[in-house]
Amino acid sequence: MSQTITDFINGVTLKNPNEPEFLQAVLEVAETVIPFIEQNEKYQNQKLLERMVEADRIVIFRVAWIDDKGQTQVNRGYRIQMNSAIGPYKGGLRFHPTVNLSVLKFLAFEQTFKNSLTSLPMGGGKGGSDFDPKGKSDIEVMRFCQAFMTELEKYIGADTDVPAGDIGVGAREVGYLFGQYKKIRNEFTGVLTGKGISFGGSLIRPEATGYGTVYFAQSMLARKGQDLKDKTVVVSGSGNVAQYAVEKATQLGAKVVTMSDSGGYIYDADGIDGDKLAHIMFLKNELRSRISDYIVKYPNAKYYDNEKPWGQKCDIALPCATQNELDAENAKTLVANGCFCVAEGANMPSTYEAVVVFHDAKILFAPGKASNAGGVATSGLEMSQNSLRLSWTAEEVDEKLKAIMFNIHAACVQYGADENGYVDYVKGANIAGFVKVADAMLAQGVV
Numbered sequence: 001m002s003q004t005i006t007d008f009i010n011g012v013t014l015k016n017p018n019e020p021e022f023l024q025a026v027l028e029v030a031e032t033v034i035p036f037i038e039q040n041e042k043y044q045n046q047k048l049l050e051r052m053v054e055a056d057r058i059v060i061f062r063v064a065w066i067d068d069k070g071q072t073q074v075n076r077g078y079r080i081q082m083n084s085a086i087g088p089y090k091g092g093l094r095f096h097p098t099v100n101l102s103v104l105k106f107l108a109f110e111q112t113f114k115n116s117l118t119s120l121p122m123g124g125g126k127g128g129s130d131f132d133p134k135g136k137s138d139i140e141v142m143r144f145c146q147a148f149m150t151e152l153e154k155y156i157g158a159d160t161d162v163p164a165g166d167i168g169v170g171a172r173e174v175g176y177l178f179g180q181y182k183k184i185r186n187e188f189t190g191v192l193t194g195k196g197i198s199f200g201g202s203l204i205r206p207e208a209t210g211y212g213t214v215y216f217a218q219s220m221l222a223r224k225g226q227d228l229k230d231k232t233v234v235v236s237g238s239g240n241v242a243q244y245a246v247e248k249a250t251q252l253g254a255k256v257v258t259m260s261d262s263g264g265y266i267y268d269a270d271g272i273d274g275d276k277l278a279h280i281m282f283l284k285n286e287l288r289s290r291i292s293d294y295i296v297k298y299p300n301a302k303y304y305d306n307e308k309p310w311g312q313k314c315d316i317a318l319p320c321a322t323q324n325e326l327d328a329e330n331a332k333t334l335v336a337n338g339c340f341c342v343a344e345g346a347n348m349p350s351t352y353e354a355v356v357v358f359h360d361a362k363i364l365f366a367p368g369k370a371s372n373a374g375g376v377a378t379s380g381l382e383m384s385q386n387s388l389r390l391s392w393t394a395e396e397v398d399e400k401l402k403a404i405m406f407n408i409h410a411a412c413v414q415y416g417a418d419e420n421g422y423v424d425y426v427k428g429a430n431i432a433g434f435v436k437v438a439d440a441m442l443a444q445g446v447v
């Protein structure tokens with residue numbers, strides 16, 4: 001690591017102690033962007049990266065609500081408004097007990113680069129709460145969402161900051177959040193994305209992150225003269241992103257053999273086809289139960305309690321659950337078992353050391369900020385439809401999503417390919433994302 005990068009990281013560490021996820025995300029960007037700045041005079045002496053790691057503002061607030069037993073509960077709410085150089089803040093809300101400032105700052109920082117890559121006018125933001133929707137009744141979730149929005153509404157707006165879903169925030173939560181915003185402000189506006197179709201949502205938004213991840217993998221494979229047909233795919237997670245990654249990979253001829261949740265994973269050697277996936281969607285989205293229940297209906301499959309799926313032999317891995325779910329040992333196992341393509345559906349699911357293993361092995365590796373950008377891109381398309389007050393067909397949205405993913409792939413190749421043709425997609429995504437935000441910041445002056 002050069003002295004400039006070390007000095008930069010030391011400075012960020014001093015200002016943000018005890019924030020390991022945020023520092024991990026910053027290090028990964030600094031390692032590729034600082035050398036680029038050193039080669040490009042226009043970006044020098046402006047403290048651009050120093051400004052990008054400092055949020056425009058962070059709001060932290062109390063969320064008090066009453067549970068079904070009549071007891072008062074208190075959670076903490078957050079919104080990180082990271083960077084608005086190219087558009088209103090945009091990024092999801094996460095409801096999970098592990099939510100803290102470090103996690104949300106890493107997500108908001110990544111979001112700034114990701115949103116830039118989509119080529120749509122969206123700045124970076126993220127938010128959420130340590131509230132755990134698991135085991136809560138619908139009414140409790142509604143009360144919590146209403147209490148959360150009662151404070152958040154002061155800071156957001158269709159032209160200011162447009163939240164959406166993330167872990168623990170799906171269609172149900174977005175619906176309750178939207179209802180409360182409308183009630184308080186008396187405005188029917190595109191202030192959230194991921195809305196229900198009957199009140200301004202976009203077709204294909206639920207599918208978009210998973211589909212986009214597979215479209216990105218398809219682009220990486222195509223560059224090598226390959227495709228998904230007959231490939232064995234290992235997927236982690238069984239939430240929104242995982243479900244639609246499995247659907248698209250299967251539609252394109254791959255066999256997906258695993259899905260997981262925080263309890264463990266299932267392995268189905270025959271592949272998780274359309275009917276089996278529909279059952280998983282019923283288990284996870286309707287019953288809100290565990291992936292382990294899959295084997296009740298499909299006893300030929302195996303359930304591995306408290307384990308991750310990375311030990312299963314595969315050609316392609318799609319980590320779609322959460323940050324740092326795939327470490328260096330897992331990465332070595334995947335590579336040793338013949339895996340040659342990893343596309344991240346989740347945000348930063350591979351540890352820093354795991355990414356080093358993938359790069360050393362020269363396999364195809366796509367970081368989440370590039371490969372999972374289809375979700376927020378389609379949120380951008382939802383914002384456009386809301387502004388135009390019309391709805392595009394599923395085919396229209398899917399075509400636009402595909403084009404955006406193929407363009408992001410091309411941008412990564414432009415900035416990430418070396419003289420031998422190997423593409424460092426981390427470098428490509430970071431530099432391509434940086435350039436657009438940096439150009440806007442330069443044009444807008446030091447603010």
Ligand SMILES: NC(=O)C1=CN([C@@H]2O[C@H](COP(=O)(O)OP(=O)(O)OC[C@H]3O[C@@H](n4cnc5c(N)ncnc54)[C@H](OP(=O)(O)O)[C@@H]3O)[C@@H](O)[C@H]2O)C=CC1
Pocket residue numbers: 165166167168169170209237238239240241242260261262263320321322323325345346347372373375376
């Ligand atoms: N939704 C979107 O549009 C986008 C999401 N992402 C990212 O994709 C990832 C998944 O999000 P999404 O599918 O929306 O979320 P969901 O809440 O729908 O699903 C999350 C899945 O990940 C599992 N999971 C969560 N935390 C852990 C953990 N600590 N260890 C193991 N498994 C865990 C959950 O299991 P369990 O049910 O047991 O908790 C569940 O299967 C996240 O990293 C998110 O930031 C990125 C871009 C857009």
Ligand SMILES: O=C(O)CCC(=O)C(=O)O
Pocket residue numbers: 090091092093111114162163164165166193347372373375376377379
């Ligand atoms: O659609 C959005 O605005 C949020 C997507 C998101 O949170 C993400 O890309 O990680």
